[in-house]
Amino acid sequence: MTRTLLTGNAAAAWGARLASVDYVPAFPITPQTEIIETLAAWLDRDEMPGRLVMLESEHSMITAAGAAATSGVRVFTATSSQGLLYGMEMVYTVAGWRAPFVMVNVSRGLASPLTLEPDHTDIMAARDSGFLQIHCASCQEVLDSVLIAYRLAEDHRVRLPVIVNLDGFYLSFTREPVEIPEADAVSRFLPPFDAESTRFSASAPTSQAVAVLSGTPYSYFRYECHLAAQNAITVYDEAAAVFASVFGRHHEAVEAYRSEDADIVFVMIGSFATKAREAVDRLREAGQAVGLVRPRLLRPYPAEQLLRLLAGKRGVAVIDQNLSMGMGGVLHTELSAALYGKPGAPAVLLSFIGGLGGRDITPEEFYEIAAVTRQAAEDGVVPPPRLLYSRDEHREVTKLQAIAHTERNELESKP
Amino acid sequence: MNESRFKRMKDLPSTHLLGSGTPMCSGCGGLEALHEIYDILGPKTVFVNAAGCMTLLAVYPFTPFRGSWLYTAMASAPAGAQGIRDALDILIEQQRLPVEEDLEVVVLTGDGAAYGMGLSSTSGAMERDLNFLYICYDNEGYGNTGQQFSGATPHAARTATSKGPHGFAGFKKDLFSIWAAHKPSYVATVIGAEPLDLARKIEKAMQLKGPRLIIALAPCPTGWDYDPRESADIGKLAVSTGVWPLKEYVDGRVVHTKVPKQRQPVEDYLEKQGRFAHLFEPQRNEQLLQELQNSIDSYWAEIEH
Numbered sequence: 001m002t003r004t005l006l007t008g009n010a011a012a013a014w015g016a017r018l019a020s021v022d023y024v025p026a027f028p029i030t031p032q033t034e035i036i037e038t039l040a041a042w043l044d045r046d047e048m049p050g051r052l053v054m055l056e057s058e059h060s061m062i063t064a065a066g067a068a069a070t071s072g073v074r075v076f077t078a079t080s081s082q083g084l085l086y087g088m089e090m091v092y093t094v095a096g097w098r099a100p101f102v103m104v105n106v107s108r109g110l111a112s113p114l115t116l117e118p119d120h121t122d123i124m125a126a127r128d129s130g131f132l133q134i135h136c137a138s139c140q141e142v143l144d145s146v147l148i149a150y151r152l153a154e155d156h157r158v159r160l161p162v163i164v165n166l167d168g169f170y171l172s173f174t175r176e177p178v179e180i181p182e183a184d185a186v187s188r189f190l191p192p193f194d195a196e197s198t199r200f201s202a203s204a205p206t207s208q209a210v211a212v213l214s215g216t217p218y219s220y221f222r223y224e225c226h227l228a229a230q231n232a233i234t235v236y237d238e239a240a241a242v243f244a245s246v247f248g249r250h251h252e253a254v255e256a257y258r259s260e261d262a263d264i265v266f267v268m269i270g271s272f273a274t275k276a277r278e279a280v281d282r283l284r285e286a287g288q289a290v291g292l293v294r295p296r297l298l299r300p301y302p303a304e305q306l307l308r309l310l311a312g313k314r315g316v317a318v319i320d321q322n323l324s325m326g327m328g329g330v331l332h333t334e335l336s337a338a339l340y341g342k343p344g345a346p347a348v349l350l351s352f353i354g355g356l357g358g359r360d361i362t363p364e365e366f367y368e369i370a371a372v373t374r375q376a377a378e379d380g381v382v383p384p385p386r387l388l389y390s391r392d393e394h395r396e397v398t399k400l401q402a403i404a405h406t407e408r409n410e411l412e413s414k415p
Numbered sequence: 416m417n418e419s420r421f422k423r424m425k426d427l428p429s430t431h432l433l434g435s436g437t438p439m440c441s442g443c444g445g446l447e448a449l450h451e452i453y454d455i456l457g458p459k460t461v462f463v464n465a466a467g468c469m470t471l472l473a474v475y476p477f478t479p480f481r482g483s484w485l486y487t488a489m490a491s492a493p494a495g496a497q498g499i500r501d502a503l504d505i506l507i508e509q510q511r512l513p514v515e516e517d518l519e520v521v522v523l524t525g526d527g528a529a530y531g532m533g534l535s536s537t538s539g540a541m542e543r544d545l546n547f548l549y550i551c552y553d554n555e556g557y558g559n560t561g562q563q564f565s566g567a568t569p570h571a572a573r574t575a576t577s578k579g580p581h582g583f584a585g586f587k588k589d590l591f592s593i594w595a596a597h598k599p600s601y602v603a604t605v606i607g608a609e610p611l612d613l614a615r616k617i618e619k620a621m622q623l624k625g626p627r628l629i630i631a632l633a634p635c636p637t638g639w640d641y642d643p644r645e646s647a648d649i650g651k652l653a654v655s656t657g658v659w660p661l662k663e664y665v666d667g668r669v670v671h672t673k674v675p676k677q678r679q680p681v682e683d684y685l686e687k688q689g690r691f692a693h694l695f696e697p698q699r700n701e702q703l704l705q706e707l708q709n710s711i712d713s714y715w716a717e718i719e720h
Contacts, residue, residue: 022502022509023498023501023502023505025497025498050505051501051505053497053501055497055539056535056536056539056542057536057539059488059490059491059494059536060490060493060494060497060535060536060539061494063487063488063491063494063536064495064498064501065498066495066498067463067485067487067494067495067496067498067499068499068501068502070485070499071499071502071503071506072502072511072512073501073502073505073506075498089488089490090487090488093488200461200483200485200499200502200503201512201516201518202482202515202516202517202518203516205458205480205481205482205483206483206484207473207478207480207485208483208484208485208486209485209487210473210475210476210478210484210486211470211471211473211474211475211486212474212475213475217475
C-alpha cells in the first residue's frame, strides 16, 4: 500500500477507477473538471476500461447517467454548483427511478453573485431529492467514500443514487497524501454490480419510470423511496465496518472528535470541519472541554447517532456553510428537529453561519463561538443566529463600494 | 438501399402491436402515426419519452407497448436514449448481454419538446452520432396542457394563448431543416394519413445506423378544433394542399417523396379546423388567406423549379 499526493479531484477519479465503472457521462464545470479530465486521460490511454461521453449539459448528463444505471451498468459522474442546479430536475427524477449510481459534487457557492469558491448551499438544494449524501473532509475520505457509495447505492435494501460531496478548492485542488487501495482489496469490498431486474432487454420488456394518476400510487412510490433511504443508515454502518476490516480505515456515519467528555460541541460538515478540529485542540490546551461532531452521512440523516453523541452536552454550536434565505442554517434546523423533545437533548443549540463563498472561518471565531455557546448554556438563553463577518471585512466591502462610486462619478462628470 | 417491401397498401402489416384503450383523445393523429410506426418497428424497442400527451400511454401499471419504456423529462429524452444505447453497447461488448437481446432505442416526444425545450439535447445526440430513432408527433402546440402555441404552431392559428383576430403571430419553425443541418443519417416527415409513405420511411430508417429523426404531423381534434372522425381527411388535406410536404433527407440530399400534382387551395385544409375559423368568420380575411397560400406556393415553387 503506497501513499501518493493527490488532489481531492484526483482522489474522486481514483475512486471511480477502482470501482471499475463502466460508464462516465460528463460535463465540465469548475472546480470539478479535473475529475473528468483525469478519467478521460486514463480511458484514452486504456489504463482503465469503460466509456466516457461528453453531454451538452448537466441536465442531459444526469439523464444519461440515470438511464444507463437503469440499463444495468455501473455509472459515475461529477458536477458542481450551477451544474447541479441546472440538472436538478433530473436529480429528483433519477432518484425516483431508483437508479443506483454515484455522482461526486464539488461544492461551490451559488449565484448570485457568481462565484467559484465553496460553500454548501448547492448540495443542500439536493437534500430532499432521494440521492443519499456523504460529505468528505479529506482527500482520502473522497476516494474511500466513492467506494462505500457504490456499495450503498447498489445494495438491494437501498437502490438509490449517492452524492459524494467535497469542497471546491479546499479539497478539490489541495494535495494530500492518499493511500490508493489495491484492486484486489477493492474487489473484496465491492462486488460487481448486480442490476437484478433493473435493465432493458428484448426478451424481458420493462416499463420504467411510468406516470401515475393519483396520490395513492404516487405516495406509495415516494414512501418506498424514503424507506429505502432510511435503510441506508444500517447499510452504511455495515459497509463502513467491512471497509474498516478490509482497508483499516474507519469512516463512521458520524465522526466524533474529543466530544465524549466535552461540554461544548461544534457540529460541522465538510473540509472546514478540519478547522474546527484544530480549534478544538487549541481550546483543549487552554483547558476547555470542547469537541467536534461531524456527520459524514447527511442523507439518510443519522439522527440517532447524533442524539447519542450530543446527549447531555451543555451547549452545541452548529456552524452552517449554507444559508436558507429567511430561515438560516439548514444543519441547525435539521439538528433542532432531530433533538427536540428527546431525553438528554442539549439545553442550548446555537446557530452560526460562516464560510460562505470560500470565506475563511478563523481560529478566533471558533474560540468566540465556544465562548458564546458556553455563556448561552450558563444563562439558559439562546442568542439569535449569528452571521460571521468581521469589521475588517465590512470595511473592505465599503471600500469597494467607494471605488465603484468614485469611478461612476468620474465617468459622469466627463463631458 | 434494399427495395421496399411496402409496395402497396396491402403490404402493410395487418396485425397491430400497440395495445388499445389508451387515454389519448379519439381521433388522435399522433396515436394513428404511432400505431403505424410501431407495427413496422416491432417490440424489440425501448421508447424513451419526454413530457407530452403520449406520456400518458404508460400509466402505472399499464402499457400498450409490447417492448420497453422509460419516461425521462421534457428536455432530455435524447440524453436518456444516449444512456441506454451506451449501456446496451457496453453490456454487449462485455458479453453480459447477448446480441439478440439488443434493442432499437426510440425517442418519442411531442413538438413542445422537439421544437423547443429538447432541441439542445437532440442537437447533442446528433453531434455525438448517437444510434437512435427520434419520433416527434407534431400537433403544432402544447397539446397536453390545452394547446398553447409552441415553436411548431403555424402562422395565424388560434391557440389557447393566441385568441386574437389574427391568431398566432409567429411562424412554424423549420425543424426538418434544423435537424438536417446536423447531417444525421436520416430525417423524414410523415403523416398517419399516408401509411404507405410512412411505412417505407420507417423501414428505411431501420436499415440505417446513427441519428434518424422523423416528424409526424399529428392532426389533433381537441387542439385544432374539429370532429375526431375528420382526422384522416385533414391529414390527407395537409398533404394535398402542400401544407405538410412529405420528404426525406438522406446522404446530404432532400427528396420529396410525394409531390401533390395539383395542389388543392390551402383554404380546403384551413376551413375544416376551428383554429382557423377566424379566417372565414365573421368575414373572410382575404389578406391573411392569401398570405398563407403564398407561403405554400413559394415553398413548392422552389421544389418544382
